[in-house]
Amino acid sequence: MKDIFCKIIDGEIPSTRVYEDDDVLAILDISQITRGHTLVMPKQHYDSLLSCPKEILTKVMMIAQRIGQAEVSILGAKGVNYLANCGEAAGQTVPHFHVHVIPRYVAGEGGFRLEMKSQDTSKMNLPMLAKEIGDALK
Numbered sequence: 001m002k003d004i005f006c007k008i009i010d011g012e013i014p015s016t017r018v019y020e021d022d023d024v025l026a027i028l029d030i031s032q033i034t035r036g037h038t039l040v041m042p043k044q045h046y047d048s049l050l051s052c053p054k055e056i057l058t059k060v061m062m063i064a065q066r067i068g069q070a071e072v073s074i075l076g077a078k079g080v081n082y083l084a085n086c087g088e089a090a091g092q093t094v095p096h097f098h099v100h101v102i103p104r105y106v107a108g109e110g111g112f113r114l115e116m117k118s119q120d121t122s123k124m125n126l127p128m129l130a131k132e133i134g135d136a137l138k
């Protein structure tokens with residue numbers, strides 16, 4: 001079954017389109033947690049950023065960068081958050097890779113607050129952890 005973004009891409013569901021080319025679509029998020037909140041996605045279906053091929057990922061991120069720049073220069077945003085939830089455990093609700101581009105006008109405004117609480121690292125072996133992740137990149 002098609003996910004909701006595939007239906008939007010195919011024109012079966014309306015959306016407010018910001019940008020479109022052969023590979024990439026950008027639409028306003030229906031929720032608008034701040035004014036100009038945009039979703040950038042590949043037209044081809046990938047479940048998340050994790051499974052997106054690098055050529056397409058590059059195209060998506062280049063458009064996301066341009067949209068963030070426009071939010072600053074045209075909408076007057078003072079900053080921009082980029083967010084890509086990957087998987088349900090990370091809060092992804094639509095299983096089609098997308099990047100949120102969220103303009104920020106005033107610190108702490110709107111329906112979005114990024115709060116990173118540190119865990120106790122005393123029981124984590126950080127050098128081992130770094131090696132485990134790093135070895136996977138070789």
Ligand code: 5GP
Nearest residue numbers: 004015027028029030031085091092093094
């Ligand atoms: P996620 O939680 O997967 O990172 O983000 C999904 C986003 O898609 C949410 O911010 C939600 O508001 C948005 N969304 C869900 N359904 C629609 C829709 O039909 N149209 C648009 N434009 N956005 C949608």
